[in-house]
Amino acid sequence: MASGQLSRVEALACSGCRHACHVMLYCDTETQLFGRIPIRHIILMQMRFDGLLGFPGGLVNPQEETLEAGLSRELLEEMGVALPISVEDHVDACYAPASTPSPSSRLITHFYVRKMDEEQIREAEIAAASTATDHGLEVLGMVRVPLYTTKGGGLASFLSHSFIGNARSQLLNSLLRLNLVAPEELHKALTHSLKIHT
Numbered sequence: 001m002a003s004g005q006l007s008r009v010e011a012l013a014c015s016g017c018r019h020a021c022h023v024m025l026y027c028d029t030e031t032q033l034f035g036r037i038p039i040r041h042i043i044l045m046q047m048r049f050d051g052l053l054g055f056p057g058g059l060v061n062p063q064e065e066t067l068e069a070g071l072s073r074e075l076l077e078e079m080g081v082a083l084p085i086s087v088e089d090h091v092d093a094c095y096a097p098a099s100t101p102s103p104s105s106r107l108i109t110h111f112y113v114r115k116m117d118e119e120q121i122r123e124a125e126i127a128a129a130s131t132a133t134d135h136g137l138e139v140l141g142m143v144r145v146p147l148y149t150t151k152g153g154g155l156a157s158f159l160s161h162s163f164i165g166n167a168r169s170q171l172l173n174s175l176l177r178l179n180l181v182a183p184e185e186l187h188k189a190l191t192h193s194l195k196i197h198t
């Protein structure tokens with residue numbers, strides 16, 4: 001575990017902390033963009049009410065529910081699907097930078113990754129845009145992450161958008177760790193993303 005990161009157990013030992021849990025839901029796919037560019041994986045993120053990109057999930061009070069039950073509740077609110085998340089899906093946790101409104105109760109953000117079937121991902125996308133109670137409110141829509149590079153951009157353009165908290169790092173770390181994008185391709189996309197709108 002990298003420095004500054006906490007295990008699930010270490011994080012829960014902080015009695016005064018607030019906790020937020022978010023998850024990267026993804027699957028493999030054979031689909032090709034324009035019938036020739038393999039999209040390889042579907043990774044779900046969301047456009048939040050505040051105009052920032054982030055992962056589905058939210059605040060959980062461990063006094064009232066387990067982290068995983070709270071995350072499942074948030075997925076039901078935000079995506080309209082009852083999806084059990086387990087302790088094994090927990091990747092890491094870290095302190096969010098202290099915010100001025102509540103400097104005393106620090107926020108710990110937990111990150112989970114869950115691999116699904118393509119069918120489940122497609123069902124979740126449909127539910128998120130129809131039956132989810134938060135649709136059009138706290139969540140403006142689910143978005144897929146383009147993992148390819150086209151003449152116009154692709155992954156580089158996606159990475160140049162604004163993200164909530166450290167969601168962008170959570171995405172990048174997962175792409176590398178799960179080998180969803182080759183390191184040299186990711187490096188190129190990152191370099192290009194920094195040159196966009198500056």
Ligand code: GTP
Pocket residue numbers: 020022053054055056057058059074096109138164165166167170
């Ligand atoms: P409410 O129901 O309005 O409370 O929203 P919520 O419970 O869905 O909470 P939200 O998803 O906004 O997450 C709570 C906090 O966690 C946010 O204010 C951010 O600071 C942080 N956060 C949100 N999304 C992400 C994410 O994808 N990654 C990380 N690291 N932090 C996030």
Ligand code: MN
Pocket residue numbers: none
């Ligand atoms: Mn077209």
Ligand code: MN
Pocket residue numbers: 057058059074077078134138
């Ligand atoms: Mn929510």
Ligand code: MN
Pocket residue numbers: 056057058059074078
């Ligand atoms: Mn949320």
Ligand code: MN
Pocket residue numbers: 058059074
């Ligand atoms: Mn909430």
Ligand code: MN
Pocket residue numbers: 077138
């Ligand atoms: Mn809410």
